[in-house]
Amino acid sequence: LPQEFKDAQPALKRLEDAGHEAYFVGGAVRDMLLNKPIHDVDIATSAFPEEVKRLFNTTVDTGIQHGTVMVLDFGNGYEITTFRTESTYTDFRRPDKVTFVRSLLEDLKRRDFTINALAMTHTGDIVDLFNGLSDLKKGIIRAVGDAEVRFTEDALRMMRALRFSAQLSFDIAVDTQKALKTLAPNLEKIAVERIRVEFEKLLQGEKAAQSMEMAVHDGVIPYLPGHLENWDLTPLISDLKIRQPQHHQVVWAHLLSRSSLQVEDMKKFMRLWKTSREDIKAVAMIAPIARQIDQASIFDLYRIYSYRNELIEVLQLMGTATETIANIVHMLKTLPIKQSSDLAINGNKLLARGLFNPGPELGRTLEKLARAVLLGEVNNRTDSLLDYAKELISYDKN
Numbered sequence: 032l033p034q035e036f037k038d039a040q041p042a043l044k045r046l047e048d049a050g051h052e053a054y055f056v057g058g059a060v061r062d063m064l065l066n067k068p069i070h071d072v073d074i075a076t077s078a079f080p081e082e083v084k085r086l087f088n089t090t091v092d093t094g095i096q097h098g099t100v101m102v103l104d105f106g107n108g109y110e111i112t113t114f115r116t117e118s119t120y121t122d123f124r125r126p127d128k129v130t131f132v133r134s135l136l137e138d139l140k141r142r143d144f145t146i147n148a149l150a151m152t153h154t155g156d157i158v159d160l161f162n163g164l165s166d167l168k169k170g171i172i173r174a175v176g177d178a179e180v181r182f183t184e185d186a187l188r189m190m191r192a193l194r195f196s197a198q199l200s201f202d203i204a205v206d207t208q209k210a211l212k213t214l215a216p217n218l219e220k221i222a223v224e225r226i227r228v229e230f231e232k233l234l235q236g237e238k239a240a241q242s243m244e245m246a247v248h249d250g251v252i253p254y255l256p257g258h259l260e261n262w263d264l265t266p267l268i269s270d271l272k273i274r275q276p277q278h279h280q281v282v283w284a285h286l287l288s289r290s291s292l293q294v295e296d297m298k299k300f301m302r303l304w305k306t307s308r309e310d311i312k313a314v315a316m317i318a319p320i321a322r323q324i325d326q327a328s329i330f331d332l333y334r335i336y337s338y339r340n341e342l343i344e345v346l347q348l349m350g351t352a353t354e355t356i357a358n359i360v361h362m363l364k365t366l367p368i369k370q371s372s373d374l375a376i377n378g379n380k381l382l383a384r385g386l387f388n389p390g391p392e393l394g395r396t397l398e399k400l401a402r403a404v405l406l407g408e409v410n411n412r413t414d415s416l417l418d419y420a421k422e423l424i425s426y427d428k429n
């Protein structure tokens with residue numbers, strides 16, 4: 032067993048010693064069998080949440096109404112979730128009711144895909160009630176049970192099918208794909224945040240291009256936020272055939288570099304996807320420069336300094352010549368200042384010399400000084416900068 036599971040064995044044993052069933056479940060089991068890196072080790076148990084809490088010293092109710100308790104007794108935190116069923120999805124997204132049950136079978140039944148419905152005992156024996164092992168071997172994403180029923184219960188599963196297909200280079204089973212095509216419009220009802228998580232993972236997947244082609248072919252695109260149906264996705268998909276972004280901000284910066292949107296519309300688009308302010312700021316900086324790298328002035332590169340790795344990654348995705356990228360890397364490394372606070376002068380000093388009154392003019396002058404330093408027109412020294420500022424003032428007056 033990989034170390035991640037060994038570390039968690041005592042948690043399973045404690046549950047079993049108390050007379051409950053307990054298994055490793057979900058993504059960690061799947062990834063172990065695929066020899067992929069293991070993320071969170073999740074545990075499912077027949078014990079009810081109150082019983083789990085009594086058995087461990089330190090627990091946090093991370094999602095107790097859904098049956099999840101985080102156990103902190105063993106160094107790492109483990110999410111222990113009571114076997115449960117989900118019923119009556121009246122809104123195509125969240126179950127109206129979760130019911131705790133004592134049967135592993137019932138719990139595995141509600142999971143999305145056969146490869147995600149595998150369980151493992153603390154000794155490493157696999158419990159495979161839905162032929163997940165066979166699908167894992169064949170490389171197939173297949174809904175547990177009737178795909179149409181499962182996608183009607185929770186439309187997000189369609190995005191997850193495309194996401195796992197991209198990440199694992201798996202095909203989607205015929206009936207599962209057929210259901211996807213039929214029910215894609217239900218994606219409109221899903222919370223944007225949930226779709227975004229899957230979409231970001233999809234585009235970082237090894238087979239992102241293939242999954243995006245599927246999304247186009249199966250009619251998923253019009254039901255995603257941002258009106259992507261009006262875009263020409265061909266250049267994006269061609270880039271993704273060669274390499275894939277490794278960072279979620281790069282996902283967006285790359286996508287938008289391959290759009291025809293102006294900066295303000297890029298921001299609107301990101302807001303429709305409910306990305307964070309921080310991501311919007313970064314992407315609005317990177318995407319326009321990546322799109323027009325030949326015309327990009329050194330001043331823009333100065334502004335992008337804190338996002339340099341992301342910019343380089345987008346340029347690589349876009350197939351920019353290695354030489355051009357090397358030049359930009361060099362330029363970024365040798366910039367005389369990397370941010371405005373590197374200037375040997377600041378607003379207070381300018382005010383102290385009585386050169387300015389507080390106000391917008393001051394900020395504009397600091398920007399001009401930064402630009403002049405970057406372009407080699409003035410040295411980054413306080414006296415030189417003061418002289419230069421005086422020149423700017425007399426120039427403006429004349």
Ligand code: ATP
Nearest residue numbers: 056057058059070141142143144147148185187188
């Ligand atoms: P990752 O490595 O990306 O975390 P994962 O398979 O662990 O992949 P999670 O979103 O962490 O995915 O979910 C954990 C498990 O919960 C899944 O393996 C699956 O069994 C189940 N699951 C998650 N989301 C759904 C859903 N929308 N419908 C049904 N089952 C789900």
Ligand code: MG
Nearest residue numbers: 057058070071
């Ligand atoms: Mg997971």
